[in-house]
Amino acid sequence: MSFLKIENVTKSYGSLEVLHRVDIDVEEGEFLVLVGPSGCGKSTLLNMIAGLEEISSGEMSIKGKVMNGVHPSKRNIAMVFQSYALYPNMTVAQNITFGLEMHHVPKPEREAAMNRVADMLQIKPLLSRKPGQLSGGQRQRVAMGRALVRNPDVFLFDEPLSNLDAKLRVDMRTEIKKLHQRLGTTIVYVTHDQIEAMTLSTRIAVMNGGYIQQLGTPKQIYDNPANIFVASFMGSPSMNMLPATLRLNGADASVEITDAQGQPVHLPVPVSPDAARLYDGRSVILGIRPEAVTDPDGADKNATTVVHLRNLVDIIEPAGSDTFITTTMAGGDVIGRMRADADVAPGQVCDLALNMDKAVLFDVESQIRIQ
The missing domain is CATH 2.40.50.140 (Nucleic acid-binding proteins)
Incomplete structure (x- = not known):
């Protein structure tokens, strides 16, 4: 059974259908990247997995449990946003442990989890600072730490590197790849950057116009594109x-x-x-x-x-x-x-x-x- 199963899922706003009969099976430990141009439906699909958007039709399940209608707080997912979404009045340590505190995790466990991810992400010297005192790359590490500390079933990344400069994007790509290899977690990652998609993923879903154009490994997508859109979108310079x-x-x-x-x-x-x-x-x-x-x-x-x-x-x-x-x-x-x-x-x-x-x-x- 698939760890995350998206079956015949659609999304409509009134009479306008923006996501059309999406079928994706994600295995445990897989790194799936949703890639495509702006407006293709990739963030909408991610938000439906998170429970931030309702599914219009079809079914989505995690570990065999149907998630349709389940509140986001009950899904055991962790999300890293493009905008970092850190609390400006809290320190890095407080930002990382806030979710655990809301779930009434005892303080010793919170601190142990915080120290574990702080060591992993090399942000221990930043724990007493506030977000306004951090660089973009440091803020993104904190946002990742807040997600990692929870040990969720699925990590969701919504264009987490798009606000960073080119060199920092490359560095953070490497860090995310290392984390996935070290932890073996299940990740669904949204980006419009085909280089990110190729370098990070175990499989890629190329999207356009609300449809999955092709689903496969980076090599399959690159060497055997299903259509002209996939061939042109994946690769730099393009085919x-x-x-x-x-x-x-x-x-x-x-x-x-x-x-x-x-x-x-x-x-x-x-x-x-x-x-x-x-x-x-x-x-x-x-x-x-x-x-x-x-x-x-x-x-x-x-x-x-x-x-x-x-x-x-x-x-x-x-x-x-x-x-x-x-x-x-x-x-x-x-x-x-x-x-x-x-x-x-x-x-x-x-x-x-x-x-x-x-x-x-x-x-x-x-x-x-x-x-």
């Missing part, structure tokens, strides 16, 4: 999308695109069990990640199908460990990721290596993956 024409020759398949000079180029693509849905001359969208468009020396040595072609480079963007290039294919911009020391310059025709093992095809109309 290149090229209009193409399918060409079939017996058991072999390729796609025809144009290079920077408008000349046709044929790129082989693997034939999958979906081959029956493919036909010669069909218009498709070819998806290929930037790291699969690189310089010959940077190409994956284990790839079985690497196509070499010469193409004009329009822009280069040195990024320290990599050099990103922009070239033109199929009448649009294509981003490639090359080695930092790749010999390339704007306006130069250079050798490119395309790893077609990583290519995927999408239907033009439905935008669903077909290959």
Whole structure:
């Protein structure tokens, strides 16, 4: 039985349905990230798990117990908010133990729990301070400590790092990952940042328009996107999308695109069990990640199908460990990721290596993956 089960859940405001028949099973100890653009329904779903929003239809259960209609205080969940939600007139120690005090936990137990999480989060020197005397990162650690001290069934994180600067976000990501590995707790985490989703999760639910677009491991989501939205949203830079024409020759398949000079180029693509849905001359969208468009020396040595072609480079963007290039294919911009020391310059025709093992095809109309 799933530890947290969300079954056919919807959310409506009047006649407007904003969350549509969501089905997710979360196992004990799993780190599930809900990711998607603003307004996709991820925070609404998190609030329904917490009991802060009512479920319009469907069922949600924790450890086999149905939570529909159960008050938030009775759900044994702990939530970390984007805004920290700390009491400004209380010290760090009082903020951490306030929930335990409200549940009439004896003082020695409260202090022992506080010291345990203070050591874990390295905030012991801050216990006598008030929130106004803390940095953003310190406040977020205190908010996490307030959640950890309770030993709940499920931790809920609502965009906890969005108010932090870039370096601090990376540091806090590492801390949250360490905590999960150390404690083995069940976490549901909301973010709009796909890097957070990829680095933190054991599984990701990609959401858009109130629907779950795809549910899977980070590798499944990245390598085998279910549709164009998932392919474009997950990855930085996002997957290149090229209009193409399918060409079939017996058991072999390729796609025809144009290079920077408008000349046709044929790129082989693997034939999958979906081959029956493919036909010669069909218009498709070819998806290929930037790291699969690189310089010959940077190409994956284990790839079985690497196509070499010469193409004009329009822009280069040195990024320290990599050099990103922009070239033109199929009448649009294509981003490639090359080695930092790749010999390339704007306006130069250079050798490119395309790893077609990583290519995927999408239907033009439905935008669903077909290959």
